[in-house]
Amino acid sequence: MPEIRSAIVIGSGFGGLALAIRLQSAGIATTIVEARDRPGGRAYVWNCDGYRFDAGPTVITDPACLEELWGLSGRRMADDIVLKPVDPFYRLIWNDGAQLDYSGWGERLEAEIARFAPGDLEGYKRFLTYSRAVYEEGYVKLGSVPFLHFTSMLKAAPALARRQAWRSVYSIVAGFVKNERLRQALSFHTLLVGGNPMKTSGIYALIHHLEKSGGVWFADGGTHALVEAMVSLFERLGGTLLLNEAVKTIRHSGTRVTGLVTRSGVHLEGDAIASNADIVSTYKMLEDSAYAAQKARRLERKRFSPSLFVVHFGLEGKFPGIAHHSILFSDRYRPLLDDIYDRGVLPNDPSIYLHHPSANDDHAAPPGRSTFYALAPVPHLGKAAVDWEQEASRYRDIVMRRVRDLLIPDIDERLEVCFHYTPQDFTDDLGAHLGSAFSLEPILTQSAWLRAHNRDDHYQNLYVVGAGTHPGAGIPGVVASAKATAGLMI
Incomplete structure (x- = not known):
């Protein structure tokens, strides 16, 4: 393989940023091309009427894998971002009021x-x-x-x-x-x-x-503050980030990719391209390639993870009795999972992950107010062809009712800001195949070699990073995929 001196990374999710930092730290001139107006991919952020709403992920584990990125160039993560411990890790709540505080303290x-x-x-x-x-x-x-x-x-x-x-x-x-x-x-x-x-x-x-x-941590200033810290590190190392540049086509010749063209007409060339974009979308960017078309079709036949329905809301008042992370369990466990993963049924009794950043961050909301999001796993668009434009308001009421019944009886009177994010938004904003929130489902027959490879089998200088490749989704997973991919490129 020829030496790589320049690289293009498509997408600035945690996997793409981690890979770009590794490449730039090794002296490879790296450009990140991001379709949205902010970096972060799924770790997006909205600011509304003084409230800050992180799109997610919000659970940070194994901070050492992040610290390692700064250490590559002799820097310290603490100089750019502070991680705060979360305790308990999660408060688990059932409908009859039973609770279990799940923490890392052994004796507790x-x-x-x-x-x-x-x-x-x-x-x-x-x-x-x-x-x-x-x-x-x-x-x-x-x-x-x-x-x-x-x-x-x-x-x-x-x-x-x-x-x-x-x-x-x-x-x-x-x-x-x-x-x-x-x-x-x-x-x-x-x-x-x-x-x-x-x-x-x-x-x-x-x-x-x-x-x-390793603990469970929260980035001071929200998850997107961690994204911004990674971008700052990347740019200090000499890397380039292009925003609002959606990739239209990856160019190729023979068994090599040569560059890309964005929808606005920007042409970029590099010795290698690594994609942090959706795995199916990545291969569809390789136009006029019979191999890539076949690869996309094969990937489409695999099992994809569910999607998510997320309600972001801001409330008047403070809630010291509500943990940073809560899990509100449905009375159904296995049957609910069957509905979501296999039967394609939109459940009326969803289990909910409730994120309450105001528990650790006074700047997540205006004074005397609190920021939340309530996340419910739902079938992806290939399992349940829901018209989310019609269904979203009804499902938002179901989710909010669950929070009201278990934790905040007067939630309607306190509500100041509220909006939702649907499986269709995952497709429209992120190019996620079927609106899947986590790419390929992590089952044994889609793991390791049976997952998308970190380096493509045909195009020798095309690489993949992120949830669709080994080892999978989650911050530690995609950061580990960046380490694996970087090891092949450097």
Whole structure:
């Protein structure tokens, strides 16, 4: 492979930014091309009447993977952004009022489990041992390894088989604890990266140890402040960021890509192109390529993660009794997941992730007010062909009613700002195939070599980074994918 001296990165999500920082730190002149008016991809931000609304993601784990980006050039992340610990990590709430504060403090969490499910404390400790083991195998050893050849997957198979990777996260958890609600508490994390706990490989139980060892954090100033800090680092290193430049075409000749053209007519050339855009959209940018058209069709036949319906709202008043992160569980767990992942049914009893940044950040809202968002997993557009322009208002009422009934009885009287984001918006704003919020579903048959490869098999200098490639979605996942991809490019 010829040496790469210049590179173009399509998209400025966390994966694209992390890759661009690695390339620029290595002396590769890098340009990021971003379609939207702000960097960040899914980590967008809106400012409305003094309220700040982060689009997400809002849960930051494994800060060391981010600190490493600054360390590449001898800098410190703390000089650009402050991460605040979140405690508890999550407050889990059920409809009958039962609650479990889920934290990283060993003794405190064990005391909570002993209170919540007295007979399962020893089982939980055994699960923790399992989680630590799969963390070492699946995250430390394999998280930033590019699986370009099937043989590399075969080499990893024995270790994963020893950990029963073919079993689901829920099945693994159920083998350790008996209380159904504790099973939900220890398995819901896969939903944060687009995975169904009933089908996602048990390897993803590593998230529990990842959180316990590295903590759960919140960026001071919101998630987008972390994006801006990464952009600042990239630009100080000499990188270039172009905003409002949607890519129309990736140019190619033979087995190499040569450059791109944006919709506004900007032509860019580089020794390599890496895409942080949606994986299906990426291959559709390669016009007049029979290979790329076939690749896009193959990808379209894969299983994609669900979408999300998100309600952003600002309220009069402060809410010290509401945790930074809350999970409001539906009375249904497996049947609800079946509706979303398999049956394509829009549930009237959604489980909800409630984000309350005002719990840790007084600047997220005007004085005496609070910022929230309520997020409900919903089927993607290929599973449920919902007309969201017609359906959104009704579904927003369902989501807000859940929050009202469980936490804020007078939410309607306090409401000052409210807007929503639908699966159709994921498609329109982000080019997300079927409105999927997390790209390819993280199931065993779509993992490692069976996921989109970090370097394309045909175009030798076309690379992929982000949720669609190994290891998958979530900030640690896409930052690890950037490390894997950078290792191939540098």
